[in-house]
Amino acid sequence: MKSSFRFANLCGTVYQQGNVAFDKDDSLYSPVGNRLSVFHLVRNSSSTLPFETRKPIARIAISPANPSLVLVADEDGHALLVNTNRRALLAHMNFKLPVRDVQFSPDGRFLAVTHGTHVQVWRTPSVLVREFAPFVLHRTYTGHSDDVLSISWSRSGCFFLTTSKDMTARLFSLDPVPGFRPKTFTGHRDAVLRAFFSLDERTVYTVSRDGACLTWGAKEEDMELDVPQDTEGTEEHAVGFIRWGVLARHYFHQANTQVACTDFHAPTSRLVVGFSNGLFSLRDMPDFHEVHALSISQEKIDSVAFNRSGEWLAFGAQRLGQLLVWEWASESYILKQQGHFYDMNAVAFAQDGQIAVTGGDDGKVKLWNTASGFSTVTFADHTAPVTCVEFAKQGQVLFTASLDGTVRAYDLVRYRNFRTFTSPAPVQFVSLAVEPSGEVVCAGSQDVFDVYMWSVQTGKLLDVLAGHTAPISGLAFDPTGSGMLASTSWDRTVRFWEVFRRSAHTESMQLNAEGLAISFRPDGKEVCASSLDGVLTFYNTQDAACNGVLDCRRDIAGGRSINDRISVRNNAAGAAFTSLCYAADGTCILAGGNANYVCLYDVREQVLLKRWTLSLNLALDGTQDKLNSRDVTDAGNVALINDVDENELSLHERMDRSLPGAQRGDLSKRSTRAQARSKCVRFSPTGQTWAAASTSGLLLYSLDDQTTFDPTDLDMELTPQAVRAASHQGDTLPALLGALRLNDPALMAEVYEHVKMKEVPLIASQLPTVYLAQVLGLVASRLDPANESPHVEFHLSWLASLFQAHGAIIRAQSSTTYAPVLRAVQMALNELRANVKTTGDRNAASILYIWNAFSTRPLQRVENEV
Template sequence: MAVASTSSAPLYKTPAASSFRFSNLCGTVYKQGNVAFTPDGNSVISPVGNRVSVFDLVTNKSRTLAFENRKNIARIALSPDANVLISVDEDGRAVLVNFKRSTVLHHFNFKKPVRDIKFSPDGKFIAATHGSKVQVWQTPSHLAREFAPFVLHREYTGHYDDVLSITWSADSRFFLTTSKDMTARLYTLYPVEGYRPRTFAGHRDAVLAAYFSEDHKTIYTVARDGAVFTWARKEDEDEDEDDSEDEERLPLGAGPLASTSTGPDNTIAHTRWGIQQRHYFMRVGTRVVSTTWHAASNLLIVGFSDGVFGLWEMPSFTNVHTLSVSQEKITSVAVNPTGEWLAFGASKLGQLLVWEWQSESYILKQQGHYFDMNTLSFSADGQQVATGGDDGKVKIWNATSGFCFVTFEDHASAVTAVDFAKQGQVVFSASLDGTVRAFDLIRYRNFRTFTTPAPVQFNSLAVDPSGEIVCAGGTGDGFEIYMWSTQTGKLIDILAGHEGPVSALAFSPLGDRLVSASWDKSIRVWDTYGRSTAVEPFPLKADALALAFRPDGKEVAVSTLDGQISLWNVVDGVQRTLIEGRKDISGGRKVDDRVTAANNSSGKAFNSLSYTADGSCLLAGGNSKHVCLYDARDGVLLRRFQISQNLSLDGTQEFLDSRNLTESGPRELIDDRGELSDLEDRVDKSLPGARGGDLSRRKYRPEARTKSVRFSPTGRSWAAASTEGLLIYSLDDSITFDPFELDVDITPATILETLNEERHYLKAFVMALRLNERPLIQTVYESIPPSAISLLARQLPVTYLEPVLRFLGTQLEKSPHIEFHLVWVSALFAAHGKHLRLHSTQHAATFRGLQKGLTDVQESIVKLSDENSFSLEFILDQQRTRQLADEAEERQALGMTDGAATEPNGVNGFAGRRMAIDL
């Protein structure tokens, strides 16, 4: 037995292991903070923990930007030109990002929590709240690197409590602020001689927001108690005379505001504002939580604490639309520039909704798991991901778009395992409610429910490769494994022998063996179709937590409670390799830990394992912030992935800050709920012991950990069900520059010269593959004439075969030149079929990607053909109907009866009469 100790072995990285990068975050669509629309109105930007996700509403895709904040994001703001994004976390630490490239430009600390931050409409300034003050900073350049990019323009004072919101005027010369001191104030960006900031007082609760009308002659203030005040110019004649004298006596002589015209800037600066109207929402027992304003259509959008939102047209205060969209309060609301789409975020439920109020329809409706995500599984084509959570829901996600398209709520308790059938559109799930359910992904229904004679809490699941048998195990009286027939739903066998709960099950890829792992420190190999019932257990040193079959079915990996991973040859019953992984997975210190992260390895074990498609690497995750990738042959650690750097989670930092320690313990564990402003937030509705972890505390911090890891069947990505959601790491990154055998002479200019002037298609194609820039490869690829494809495929070196096939797989998904791609595929397989067959294991991931592209093309063609046939049938039916109508009109004009019209070829028949008329 060989023992591989990764703590002392030298670390090395293979190209595949080192190339996995964070690609997307699914399963979480909104956590807290504010949502925002892009300037074109086609995308919604939403904070998801310490990351930012962008949901494209036109192409129906989502992407998560690569950067991370230190803690959960509290506010985000996007510049008017959509070039710069600034995100601020709970502590006031900001990250300035190039939005289009997802590149971090600068870090900055506001040194206080920021409640609101806004770019000026011209994009030159950033206004941010700073306690009871407002700071205005000059916007840093997103093109040039600077040592001190943030330059303070001015700090504004006047409020007596925390400032809650900031609203700029359209000309970027004035801004309104609202505060908890129940007032709003009007400031100027540049000093105006004789001007003192106007104060708008009269509310009886905190003012949440203030807005300018489109002509800037009216100001609206919205308070938390549901009062809306309309402020306008006072109509008193004496005051008008005083105002005119003031305008003559106080010229605007400060910088850009120096003007003798009576434009909006002069009007705003010297208007004597007064309350014109008072309006109230009159919703008893609810408060205004969020609000926004669309100036072009004079619409005020308000979200309430009971999940209802409404639209009011100002200044008449006419209720245009009201709808209940959530069961909890709407914490954020935004409107796109055209005023058609409204975006809502509910932090408690993690909901993100986009509503088109004119047509009264949802553009986007997404919600993650309410509690932790426990398990995940990839479909056979890698296009769908099924997840199960503590909320008892099974969600199916599209791996390409990142959206959930169906949710099953049939389980009554936490879902512990999910698995796709290898054939057909079926997903199975096991739950603590004692049932195993099968869901049809074509009709979206639960068509089978598998139960046991005695109550059992299932925590493991396995499906036969043929999809005919489903097995489940868990905690029951006899610790048995139950087998059902998928076709009939009947229990066909009960496998007994384990002396502890069955923690994991797995079928071999051939379906002839079933391996079970248990807490009784053993794994057992069962002959599924054999007559012999004798099963010899393989002993382990500790409780077994997870297992995974190698794709060839000859080896199984088992993780145990002591942090080890043992690799067993199931044919000979011999342990081949032992991986000491406790030191690899250890890391991250909890707030209440008494020892350092380096010495705290208790409880650090892998609870999920997954092999790569070729069986060369093994992915392992557990109760830690790290996911480890091992070489399956030598047992050497190739790379450790840190799933999160969010300091709002427990177990993400190696060293604790002593400044956060108080006499009452760590500051993060002190319950400060009583300081919240809303009563419903202060009330503690939780019961002692109602959450996982320390049962003596009412407040808890989520812990960074991974409950399940899985490799995609294509081998191009892997996913982890973590505390923050479904993390997807992929090899496909169009921004990354990854050349292949690059030479000095290979440049875009030389490639285009070879292509256009010399007409050497093969040489240009190989040079583009070596430079490995996707747009350039596509340019050369589409310039090759179809008649030369067969010759180029035969002359293509074998080294470039896999990149070309991978490129064709992506082109089949995106490009419309279907026949051109199919000719290339056919020519490559005809020329290099023998080589590909001999090295099929190495190219397995590429084949799956190519098969996926071909399947998508097939489905598209079938769908298009059906639509065309339906259209043709409709057109022909319409033509026949029109002909019959014309004939009926003609018969009526000739005064003929139906009987005469139906006489075949008679003198009195319709055909003869019509012939005579034609003649």
């Protein structure tokens, strides 16, 4: 079995903290912990970049000149510069202080970063040349007396506005301008969150946290700009020589709340503000007319952003983990996604591998499309944490078990809960198994230590299997349909039950520690059980003999808690696998549990094949093998000190919930951190993907390569001259790939038209998949009548060859990756069909007219004329 699984996508979490941003193609970038997710709203798909920062991402910035160039900075100021198209990491940078805001200049040449009370402007690294020190400091700007919160560039890129906690905004110039002095905007009574330029840059809008919006413009007595005569680029520098004054003061009048985020769209002159109570307000400037005022939820809106056209608004709510894209004109949602409110406990795949279902501590069951990464359905019938989810082998039926004492069956055709199974006395179910035929479902409890068995057709309780003396942590049915049920429990036993025989035969095997999970091999001849001592035990189901014991404690060792005071050796004793899953061929077993690792073992050789690290996020416990001794004091780790500024918290977050009469604080408060672990791991039935329900979300690892080998990287210099030379020399495929990489429409059309007709099937079959959508779009554009291309048969031959060579891939991703280009091809073919039909009808009418005209004349006269 192949073990070269790589990180493919992250589902289950759509937003956590930081800012959201749109690029020019209306793709939405959202920080998800220490990873960056991209939501392609036009293609209806999402992807997560494989790079990780050291801490959760605090700010992201997209270059206006090159939208594929994105900078992400974490809470400590460590930044990554990535190319999102190539999924390549370009450079690292440590700004050494928490980054409040980072913005590219309009031309993309400079990068402005907040640095405490200062602002630093760096030269943007080159994406074409590899440099030893890619970031070069241009200038450092001072003047604020408190932390700088935001940066806004002017349209020319010669000036930028900054706002700060010191209740002021300042105007700086990128380079020294003769006669210019930095301007200060004062008048607010709270921290100024953002400042914006109008489209003509004659007006500035500033928004403070207390809900005040000030409009700044040129003073009436100084409408003429006092620009020195020797200043070059007078129009570019005009904004620096305006004598700014307050033209209007506006207030949002929201009681007991604060402004949390704001954004401004200059072309349409619209301002949107998000509040800490979940309300947002959209207003037209400068008259401050309210267009919309709606409440998204009861929680704080942490980020808001306009798209390029100003039609869409993106909202991010950290506490809910919610991401929304709203079109204000039609008052409809373009995107509405939300992950689990608390931890994710279980995951299962449908038979085709296209749907993954998760259950969480919030009592919700969510269905995720693995191709698009979006949640399609949410079931909220459970009233307590969902502990297990399982699909029936036949039919679209989903079973879930919960601590609320119910097992529910869902119809995935009508999306409804059609059956609810309960026990005679209230119990809490922690394990679940479904018989392969889908007629019987079993669940194990953690309080009465029995296994309950129900009929799916009637919903009646068939039997109660007693014998365990501790909570039943794992259940599994024989996949071959023999009716054998295997269970493991904290009583250190593994039991086999013949549930369909009149005399229920039971076989019991002893473990060396408490049993945690159990799994059947696909052929039903072997079962694997994990125990609390970190050992995997394999049993033969035919004679109940032990086939082998695999000690895995060292494989999952490591990972220290921030308040840990014991050695690594003793700490590793508590790490064990709580979830097991055999591969489809039964040669390997996947294991995950209370550790930051997922391990893949060879069953026959009983060796570790590969180990994956789930997260590198230092904000989670269990991601560090060693702790910094300088941070450990007698009172505990200094990282547990809450250093959040209370002025930045909402009223709900600042509310005192201490006990009445307590004089020394609430002793029930604890400083806790999430732990990096995987609660459930599952292989996809296709064997191409496996998923882990982890602290970070639903991690998908796949065998599918994200990048394709490009031969032009080795044997030709990528220039337009070299591409044309290769095309004329007959090297058609390298020339076409080089033109596609350069992304020059004229060059691509030239090389495309130079391909010989007989070479089209061969080139189409050898074309890398990564360029397939681009070539389909090129063919669709050449079919457009506006291009007046006479090679209709040539274009149709290209389409036929591409669909014949890559039809399976196009069909599998027709609703996601290839949806826009397929619509373009369809429109081009429909227009071609209409044009051909019109031309044919016209020709038929002309021929008929000529025939009728000659047929009415005498035959001899016609012959003489001929």
